[in-house]
């Protein structure tokens with residue numbers, strides 16, 4: 001992926017400041033007044049804009065317009081350029097007044113996994129794609145910052161909001177945020193933690209194993225070599241292998257998420273592959289990589305193995321009174337944002353329903369999350 005050079009980025013930022021093109025443009029498109037939405041209304045509006053990774057343009061357009069109308073200074077940073085069929089995908093950075101350098105950054109992601117599920121209010125629950133992951137965080141973070149501003153508890157130079165695209169697929173948005181030329185003392189990340197403060201999350205890596213056999217008539221197996229059989233042996237060995245573990249994060253776990261091989265029941269399979277995701281509880285991806293390769297070698301067969309870039313377990317600060325603590329097994333954008341800032345991870349909703357067809361949360365959790373973020377922000381500025 002090509003990244004902006006710093007001068008180009010500063011140019012973009014200056015251009016946004018100088019002419020306020022975002023505000024002017026949106027005023028023509030939107031009849032939005034500058035009235036402030038409640039956290040529930042904000043959450044609803046965000047969910048109603050489908051934003052499956054790669055298709056975040058409409059929700060970012062809406063959110064930019066909302067934040068501009070709320071008198072934030074807003075920068076839009078291009079993550080992937082426009083093509084003939086698609087508008088550019090952009091991250092949003094919002095802050096108060098001209099001071100883009102702030103002590104605290106509050107951040108979450110605006111993309112969701114597929115498929116889209118519409119917003120639905122069912123009693124005291126809110127259902128819909130992104131209702132938990134992570135539009136609950138986005139809405140409650142914005143409301144928390146606005147309430148602190150309105151109460152005069154924070155001001156210019158204290159807090160910026162960063163909403164990135166692409167978290168669910170590779171984190172291209174957060175990786176791009178490294179080019180903004182900014183550093184913070186503290187970054188508060190929003191992901192579903194059931195309103196607890198996460199003290200760490202497992203690492204992750206992915207791999208694909210390809211087996212190459214020799215096709216032939218299934219009646220004469222001795223004339224061919226089944227890629228499916230090779231792959232089955234390899235996967236069986238991997239399921240029984242001992243992977244690194246730790247007291248804090250438990251076991252490293254391995255999920256064989258996709259298998260495909262062969263063409264027909266009566267043909268010896270020439271090709272087969274498996275895609276695997278590993279949640280790392282200790283050490284680095286390199287350590288796990290070696291265990292995998294050694295295990296495959298012991299099968300006596302040759303495989304073509306590709307590892308995707310990963311990272312080991314991520315320790316997160318959780319030194320704040322008044323929050324329950326939790327360790328989570330999912331990946332986040334935290335390792336994608338470089339710097340020596342303190343980092344917190346907190347948000348409404350349960351990861352156990354995120355990414356599912358029954359993604360939902362309680363209305364009161366959204367309201368509690370606003371209070372939680374206020375507490376975290378105030379603590380970070382002490």
Ligand SMILES: *[C@@H]1O[C@H](CO)[C@@H](O)[C@H](O)[C@H]1NC(C)=O
Pocket residue numbers: 034035036069070071
């Ligand atoms: C934004 O600023 C304008 C002009 O100062 C003001 O009229 C408006 O009420 C402000 N809106 C919000 C949401 O603070």
Ligand SMILES: *[C@@H]1O[C@H](CO)[C@@H](O)[C@H](O)[C@H]1NC(C)=O
Pocket residue numbers: 250251
């Ligand atoms: C980790 O794996 C071991 C061995 O398979 C098992 O006995 C143990 O219960 C696992 N621990 C957790 C926390 O799942």
Ligand SMILES: [Zn+2]
Pocket residue numbers: 109133134167191192
């Ligand atoms: Zn998420």
